[in-house]
Amino acid sequence: MPMSKKKKTPKTAINPAVDALDQLRPGMPAKDNIQKVVKFGRFKILKTTEMDAYDPVPSPNKKPGPRT
Amino acid sequence: MPDPRKATTTRLPLTGATATKTLTPMRPGMPAIDSIQKTLTLAPKAGGPTYHIMRTTETDAYEQTPAALDLSKLLRTKGAPPTAALAKAAKKQPSTGDNYAGTDRKAAKLSKAQGPTKVFSDLKDLIASLPPESTMIKHKPKIPTTATSGRVKEEQQNVTVSAFLYASSREGDNDFHLIVGRNQNSAPEMYMTMEVSGLPPNNNPKFDFTDLNAARSAFKKFFGAKLPGAGYDFYDPPIPVNIEGSLFFDMTHATGARPGPQSLKSRMPVIWEVHPLTSIKLG
Numbered sequence: 001m002p003m004s005k006k007k008k009t010p011k012t013a014i015n016p017a018v019d020a021l022d023q024l025r026p027g028m029p030a031k032d033n034i035q036k037v038v039k040f041g042r043f044k045i046l047k048t049t050e051m052d053a054y055d056p057v058p059s060p061n062k063k064p065g066p067r068t
Numbered sequence: 069m070p071d072p073r074k075a076t077t078t079r080l081p082l083t084g085a086t087a088t089k090t091l092t093p094m095r096p097g098m099p100a101i102d103s104i105q106k107t108l109t110l111a112p113k114a115g116g117p118t119y120h121i122m123r124t125t126e127t128d129a130y131e132q133t134p135a136a137l138d139l140s141k142l143l144r145t146k147g148a149p150p151t152a153a154l155a156k157a158a159k160k161q162p163s164t165g166d167n168y169a170g171t172d173r174k175a176a177k178l179s180k181a182q183g184p185t186k187v188f189s190d191l192k193d194l195i196a197s198l199p200p201e202s203t204m205i206k207h208k209p210k211i212p213t214t215a216t217s218g219r220v221k222e223e224q225q226n227v228t229v230s231a232f233l234y235a236s237s238r239e240g241d242n243d244f245h246l247i248v249g250r251n252q253n254s255a256p257e258m259y260m261t262m263e264v265s266g267l268p269p270n271n272n273p274k275f276d277f278t279d280l281n282a283a284r285s286a287f288k289k290f291f292g293a294k295l296p297g298a299g300y301d302f303y304d305p306p307i308p309v310n311i312e313g314s315l316f317f318d319m320t321h322a323t324g325a326r327p328g329p330q331s332l333k334s335r336m337p338v339i340w341e342v343h344p345l346t347s348i349k350l351g
Contacts, residue, residue: 023337024258029334030326030330031334054145056144057144
């Protein structure tokens with residue numbers, strides 16, 4: 001059987017961009033909430049999975065409605 | 069102008085109820101004020117110090133017990149969640165009895181390390197002494213998460229640490245998760261998970277029933293009827309604690325959500341744990 005060319009996602013991913021952050025700096029999100037790190041000029045944007053606790057869980061097929 | 073870090077309140081925004089004690093929401097190690105469902109008083113020893121328990125709706129993000137799911141569902145609502153339903157969900161126990169009910173790395177979790185005991189007077193030094201997460205994730209031999217996964221070389225280390233208990237919860241596998249931190253005046257803030265384990269069978273020589281039972285009994289005796297449930301209980305002031313136990317790397321949570329209450333998780337730099345506890349002195 002030919003080997004699949006699809007790259008496997010490692011079960012235990014180590015993200016160097018996340019590991020390089022100063023996790024204990026005041027105001028940082030929890031490490032496991034960071035989905036990706038985006039460069040923004042001299043800043044970094046930490047895209048997280050955090051949202052307001054009262055917001056309904058977003059459906060993957062639905063666009064988010066206006067914030068209230 | 070008054071220092072906002074010293075601001076106080078007695079109103080619990082989640083329910084609109086009044087706390088039994090004036091709270092200082094900006095004190096290091098406090099839960100988010102809107103996660104406090106109710107407050108209780110704890111006086112473990114006659115004539116000794118009195119602590120205040122802040123019973124919260126915070127759970128480990130990955131918990132799937134009906135109790136944890138109920139809490140999370142009730143919060144996803146605009147306005148005030150129904151008070152009675154919230155109280156009922158907070159009361160629900162994620163597990164019963166004292167026996168360990170999990171499987172992941174059971175062999176390691178229920179046995180003591182064979183190495184010497186290192187003494188730490190500051191949690192910061194204990195955390196600094198731990199091998200990096202990346203080394204443990206790529207460990208050779210690989211650390212499996214199966215029930216038979218025993219201690220690897222780096223986990224053959226016992227520790228004693230003097231610190232403070234900030235929060236605890238009861239998990240579905242019958243472990244109590246203790247969130248242990250430094251003195252509240254020490255910077256930087258940091259916390260680590262330490263676990264009072266569910267008990268192994270007492271007739272199996274592979275496990276350390278006697279020590280694990282002693283630690284669990286001491287924890288249960290201190291809190292009496294005020295043991296935590298599925299939601300994290302936070303303590304005010306943080307409770308002085310002296311802990312002995314074995315180092316353990318939580319391979320199960322090396323990827324995905326990690327243990328800890330939302331309010332403190334950003335200051336929990338490692339998924340190393342002290343697990344199991346073999347001795348605990350509280351207060």
